[in-house]
Amino acid sequence: MRVDVVASPVRYRKMPLFLLCALALLPAIGLLSVHWWLRDEADRYDDTRSAVESLSADDDDRPAASRRDTERAKRAAILSTSLFDYRRLPDAVAGSASINRLEVQVARALPVIDGRSCAAVSVDGIAVGAVNETASVIPASTVKLIVAAVALEVLGPDFTYATSVRIPAVVEGVVDGDVYLVGGGDPLLTSDDYPIDDDTLPAFATTSLDVLADALVAAGVERINGSVIGDGTRYDDEFVIDSWGDGVAFNDAGPYDALLVNDARVRGRSGVQDDPNVGAAREFARLLGDRGIRVADGWGSGPASTQTTVVGTVESQPLGEIVREMLTNSDNNTAELLVKELGFAETGEGTRFAGLVVIDRVLRQWGVPLNGVRLLDGSGLTPTTQMTCQALLDVLQRSRGTVLQTSLPIAGQTGTLRDEFIDSGVEGRLFAKTGTLGNPPSDEPPLASKALAGYVSGGNGAAIEFVVILNADEITEEDYRSIWATFGQRFATFPDAPPTKDLQPR
Structure with a gap:
């Protein structure tokens, strides 16, 4: 006898399939809702801002109560913007774009620096370009930047003799x-x-x-x-x-x-x-x-x-004014006496050696890289003094916004820069310490040095920090001015980014 067994067809429940489809659609619906909400928020923000601007146009002629209404409207406009909306960060976006463009410009200038010289550039501490930045070079009078920074730290800007x-x-x-x-x-x-x-x-x-x-x-x-x-x-x-x-x-x-x-x-x-x-x-x-x-x-x-x-x-x-005189005029006697005062203040010994020990200690505390650095005086007149562009740039970065920054010669206007960068894009914007050693050209070693280190104001709160130190057998006026002009032209483009208002939606 043969028995044939025939199984009934398998029937699956349809409910899980519907659930899977619904779950797949939820993110898309959510994203679409967020998009609509953000669009509405943007429109509401723009409408509120337009109303505020129209109210503010004749602010001074309105009564105090009306002005208070305007202020409340302004606050409402700010609060109506999403926490993560890029309108809250337009300055950061513009600043980042400007730094990126400066990096491109600096890269075009760096090839003029040969193997015996160095350069390093940053914006508010953010590196944008460097060449031979850790090489030991002769810094000439840019050493006074180190002396000034340490003296302001140890003695204080209000110290008096x-x-x-x-x-x-x-x-x-x-x-x-x-x-x-x-x-x-x-x-x-x-x-x-x-x-x-x-x-x-x-x-x-x-x-x-x-x-x-x-x-x-x-x-x-x-x-x-x-x-x-x-x-x-x-x-x-x-x-x-x-x-x-x-x-x-x-x-x-x-x-x-x-x-x-x-x-x-x-x-x-x-x-x-x-x-x-x-x-x-x-x-x-x-x-x-x-x-x-x-x-x-x-x-x-x-x-x-x-x-x-x-x-x-x-x-x-006050010491802040004395530092300004020293940096503006490149005053050698003032620099050497400051070194001795540093020694006297910390050890009771008014000697060059004691002062240089204090400078070394403070630089190490600041974390300044001192490989390749050898300070022998405060004026920079000793031709065997050694510095690196990186060490000097670190000091400039740390001193940004202090008395030191505002005490430097101004391009085309004051001190040792009064005849430099005239009618250029950085006149009145570049604040820097010059350095000169072994010029006019000499047939005897050590190398001649021509240096420039300081800041370029961006006019938007940001600043370029830069160091350019040239070392060569001889450095003519035509040589260094050509190189300075190359960097000056690049720096003049900063800041180069869309205005903040252009980053906002139309």
Whole structure:
């Protein structure tokens, strides 16, 4: 017998299939709903903004209650915009586009930098281009940027120097002994009638030495039966630096000490005095003579007697102003004295070595990469000083928005940049420290150096930070100006992005 078994057809339930289809459609419906909602929000935002602008057009002529209604409308317009709407970030979008375009421009300029030179550029700390940025180069006077940044950090922008005059007792108008002019490190102590306007770059933010001469008059002094002694013992007696290049000492820099008047010059005499303390004492004696106070035994130098009393003190301008003078005029004496003051402030030793140790410590604390960096002075006049573009750029980035940034020479307007970038796209926008060493061309090593480091204002709150250091056997004016112009033309395009208003929907 054969039995055939025939199974009934299998029937599947339809409900799960419908559920799967519905689940697949839900995201699409959700996205479509969000799109419609955002479109409505954009229209409502634009309508509200138009209403606000029409209300604001004659704001000043409306009563206070009406102006309050406008302010509420403005706040409503802001709150009506989605948290993640790009209208909340138009500046960021424009800034990013501008940085990207600058990066392209800088890339076109970098090929002019050869293997012995370096360059590095950033915008608000964001790198946009560099070449040989970690190579050791001769930085020349851009070293003053390091000195300024550390001095502002350690001493503070409100720090002031004090210079005083000490005398024995005054008896019937007579001082029976020596009068002491005691230096406190002020690099800009100046006689009111000294012809500093004849200098190529006249000092400013100066401290009046005449105040101390007037203090002796006020104390009733008519005659000094002794000498005027200049006391610069706050610092050591290194008046110039042996490692400077030939012909620098007593010409481009020095002599300097804790007592320095008129950059070691005396009115009516040519050149500088060999000992700045003696020069200061001699100039002070001249001022006393002009006031009818007779000095019997001339002038000299040495430590002040403890048997004397302070009868007058004059304070310098705040350090922020002194830094501005140093950077604007590339003041070598001020830079070297700042280094010694750093040493004195931290260790009680007013020496170049002590100051350089402080600078090294602060740079390390800031995380500045110091491989390839070797600082030997504060002025940058030592040709064996070494720097990297990256280290200098790091300091500029950290100093953005501080006194240092606003203290630099301005292209086409002030200081060492007064004759540079005139009628260019960066005139009045580029703020930078120059550096020059070994120019005009020299046949002897080390290499010549021409440097430029600072900022370019974008006019939108952002700023370019840049360092360009050229080293070569010789660097002519035509050479460096051509390279500076190349970078200046690229920097002039910044910011180069659609205006914020163009990033908003129409």
